[in-house]
Every structure is written in C-alpha cells, then in structure tokens.
Amino acid sequence: MSATSTACPAFGELADYWTxxxxxxxAEQIETHIFDCDRCARMLAEADRLRAGIGAxxxxxxxxxFVTDAVLNRLARDGVRVRYYALxxxxxxxCAVWSDDDVLVTRLRGNxxxxxxxDAEMRLESGEEWAHTTDIxxxxxxxxxxxxxxxxxxxxxxxxxxxxxxRASDPARSEQTLAEYVFDxxxxxxxxxxxxDRG
Amino acid sequence: xxxxxxxxxxxxxxxxACDDGVVARAxxxxxxxxxxxxxxxxxxxxxxxxxxxGLKHLSDRAAADDLAQQVMLVVITxxxxxxxxxxxxxxxxxxxxxxxxxxxxxxxQRRRAAIFARFDADDEAIDPANDLALxxxxxxxxxAGLRERERTILLLTYYADKxxxxxxxxxxxxxGAVRVGRHRAxxxxxxxxxxxxxx
Numbered sequence: 001m002s003a004t005s006t007a008c009p010a011f012g013e014l015a016d017y018w019t020x021x022x023x024x025x026x027a028e029q030i031e032t033h034i035f036d037c038d039r040c041a042r043m044l045a046e047a048d049r050l051r052a053g054i055g056a057x058x059x060x061x062x063x064x065x066f067v068t069d070a071v072l073n074r075l076a077r078d079g080v081r082v083r084y085y086a087l088x089x090x091x092x093x094x095c096a097v098w099s100d101d102d103v104l105v106t107r108l109r110g111n112x113x114x115x116x117x118x119d120a121e122m123r124l125e126s127g128e129e130w131a132h133t134t135d136i137x138x139x140x141x142x143x144x145x146x147x148x149x150x151x152x153x154x155x156x157x158x159x160x161x162x163x164x165x166x167r168a169s170d171p172a173r174s175e176q177t178l179a180e181y182v183f184d185x186x187x188x189x190x191x192x193x194x195x196x197d198r199g
Numbered sequence: 200x201x202x203x204x205x206x207x208x209x210x211x212x213x214x215x216a217c218d219d220g221v222v223a224r225a226x227x228x229x230x231x232x233x234x235x236x237x238x239x240x241x242x243x244x245x246x247x248x249x250x251x252x253g254l255k256h257l258s259d260r261a262a263a264d265d266l267a268q269q270v271m272l273v274v275i276t277x278x279x280x281x282x283x284x285x286x287x288x289x290x291x292x293x294x295x296x297x298x299x300x301x302x303x304x305x306x307x308q309r310r311r312a313a314i315f316a317r318f319d320a321d322d323e324a325i326d327p328a329n330d331l332a333l334x335x336x337x338x339x340x341x342x343a344g345l346r347e348r349e350r351t352i353l354l355l356t357y358y359a360d361k362x363x364x365x366x367x368x369x370x371x372x373x374x375g376a377v378r379v380g381r382h383r384a385x386x387x388x389x390x391x392x393x394x395x396x397x398x
Contacts, residue, residue, distance in 0.1 A: 011389055012382025017255065020362045021378070027255065034248055035290035036219075041248045048251060050388060051357035053338040058358040062339055065350045068369045070359040116371065117348065136347040139371030 006033050008040050015047035061102030063148045066136045072146070075103065083151070086144075092161070092182035096189045101151040109144045110166065110179035117169040118145070118178060125160050135169050159187040214240040220287030226278040227286055234279070242271050245293045252294070256301045257308065266304060270297050341391035349384035352377055
C-alpha cells in the first residue's frame with residue numbers, strides 16, 4: 001500500500017534475490033524496492049516459499065529428476081538415504097528398494113558424444129509406458145547421466161522387468177536409440193530387524 | 200473516506216487502505232492506548248520484509264524472526280518518540296534499521312561460531328518440519344511437470360545452492376541460458392501453483 005518510484009521487477013528477477021548469483025548492488029536495489037512496495041514484498045515471499053518447498057521436497061527424498069553430483073552430495077549431507085545402481089548400455093540389473101530407502105539413484109553410462117540433450121522413456125515388458133521425460137541436459141564429454149527416483153514411487157512399480165530407452169532430443173536424431181537399460185524390478189524388500197546392512 | 204492521521208487514530212478500520220507513511224504518522228501521533236491498531240498494521244506490513252532481509256543476510260530463519268521483532272520494536276519506539284524525521288519514507292527507515300541491526304547480529308553469529316569451534320560443538324539439528332514441508336507437497340506436481348532441464352536447474356539453484364556459472368558447467372549450457380531457464384521454470388511453477396489453488 002505504498003507508491004514506489006522504481007518499476008516492479010519480474011517474478012524471476014525478484015527470485016534471483018534468493019540465489020548466489022545476485023550481486024550485492026542488485027540485492028540492495030531489490031531490498032530498497034521491496035521496503036517500498038507491498039506487492040513485490042509479497043512476490044519475494046512467494047519466491048522464498050517456492051525455494052523452501054523445493055528444498056523440503058528434496059530432503060524428503062521426493063526427487064524425480066536427472067541430477068548432478070552436487071545434488072547427491074547435498075542429499076548425503078541432509079541424511080537422505082540413497083541406494084545406488086550403475087548400468088552400461090544394454091545391461092540389465094536386478095534391483096529393489098529397501099524399506100528404509102528414500103531415493104534410488106542410477107548412473108546410466110553411455111556414449112553421449114555430440115548430444116546436447118536426451119529424452120528418456122521407461123516401458124513395462126508389455127510395451128506400456130510407465131514414465132517418460134524430455135530435454136535431459138547432457139554436458140560435453142559426459143559419460144553418464146544420473147537419474148534419481150523417489151523410493152516411494154519405485155515401491156509402487158510392478159515387479160517385472162522395465163526397459164529404459166534414451167534418445168537424442170534433437171528431432172533430426174530422435175529415431176536413433178542412444179542406449180537401453182533393463183531394470184529387473186524385484187519390488188520392495190523389508191530389512192531384517194537384526195540386519196545393519198545397507199545393501 | 201480520506202486516509203489521514205486523524206481518521207486513522209479515531210478509526211483503525213481504514214488502516215489497511217492507507218499508505219505506509221500515513222500508518223507511520225498514525226503510530227507517531229496516536230496516544231499509547233490508540234496506537235495499537237496503527238502499530239499492528241505497521242508490523243503486519245514490514246515484519247515480513249525485515250524477515251526476508253534477515254533470511255538473506257543471516258541465512259537462518261530463527262535469526263531472521265529475531266531480527267524482524269527487534270527492528271520493528273526499534274522502529275515503533277522511535278516513531279513514538281518523534282525521532283523519525285520523514286514518516287512518509289518509513290520504508291527506507293525500516294530498511295536502514297534492518298541493515299544496522301543485521302551487522303550486529305552477524306557479529307554475534309561469528310562470536311557464537313568461534314565459541315562452538317573452540318568447544319568442538321556440532322552444528323544444531325535441522326529445523327523441525329514446519330509449514331514449508333506443506334509447501335513442498337503442494338509444489339511437487341508442478342515441479343514434476345517441468346521440462347527435465349528446468350527441474351535440474353531449480354534443484355541445483357535452490358537445493359544444492361549452486362550459482363548460474365556452476366550450473367552451466369554441470370549441464371553444458373551458458374550461465375545466461377541457466378538464468379533464462381530458471382526464470383522460465385519459476386514462471387511455470389508459479390502459474391501451475393496458482394492454477395491448482397484455483398481449481
């Protein structure tokens with residue numbers, strides 16, 4: 001409820017306040033503005049809730065994304081229980097989630113030379129699609145992609161082999177399969193009360 | 200009804216429609232027993248802004264809450280004592296007070312950190328679950344609806360605390376493209392959350 005002399009920034013620009021990218025001068029400019037503009041103060045609070053919500057989701061193991069080691073390191077620091085698998089192209093793995101797992105991470109190895117992004121689809125044995133995602137970024141020289149899935153979602157997956165296919169996002173190359181991996185899903189496993197094994 | 204100090208002090212009901220300066224002058228002019236409504240309104244408007252400022256500079260939600268209370272106490276006291284020369288610029292005054300007080304609090308944080316280090320104390324536990332987790336559940340479907348690249352950028356920005364150049368190196372993009380992707384992702388998230396709230 002106050003007049004303000006400077007124009008209101010866009011939501012994304014305001015949200016930069018909560019990143020390590022913002023310069024001290026830009027942060028000061030936003031601060032000066034929001035102490036004079038109720039609308040932008042509310043938007044900045046909204047951006048804070050958004051970033052806090054993303055953090056809360058990750059800490060709860062509710063991450064379904066292709067991530068980097070920086071995210072895995074942060075999960076480890078936050079005490080999130082992660083189970084790892086690694087697969088090369090054409091390989092198959094018998095996999096399961098334990099009752100106390102939070103996140104399942106698979107390192108998908110492959111030759112991604114000349115590819116900037118890939119699309120992924122996971123299909124059941126019957127050919128029915130279980131999940132798919134597009135535009136997974138591939139840095140130059142990458143030899144693996146890191147896929148994170150919430151253990152809670154994996155627990156609901158059928159106990160059958162599932163095939164993950166990666167294709168280049170570039171429409172000119174999208175017919176070409178870059179790699180396939182088979183997850184022979186064994187379901188959810190209860191840990192024995194006497195076991196200390198993390199599997 | 201015009202929003203003047205005399206109206207405000209005789210009827211608190213008009214306060215929410217008044218400019219910040221009018222509310223500040225109402226705090227300054229009112230007798231202690233009449234001031235409650237004006238002070239409450241001033242607190243309602245500015246405490247969240249001071250809290251966000253504190254969160255940015257102190258990186259601690261509890262410390263940010265303390266800062267908001269201390270700053271608003273000082274601001275209201277100085278208004279009452281007639282020590283705020285330009286009540287119409289109350290936003291600048293609150294921001295200036297926040298900047299001064301955060302310096303003192305940072306000094307305190309450093310002293311506490313030194314004491315902890317001396318006694319080899321562990322970091323405090325993570326904040327207990329609060330309403331942010333609720334926000335996390337609310338935003339999960341919207342985060343899942345993003346393109347993979349945008350989801351990765353948001354996780355690296357707000358969970359792994361990485362800068363745009365660091366993210367650019369990790370996903371094979373330019374820092375500018377990361378910023379644009381982040382802004383686009385935030386706009387999509389905001390739209391999605393609004394749509395879900397409305398439905």
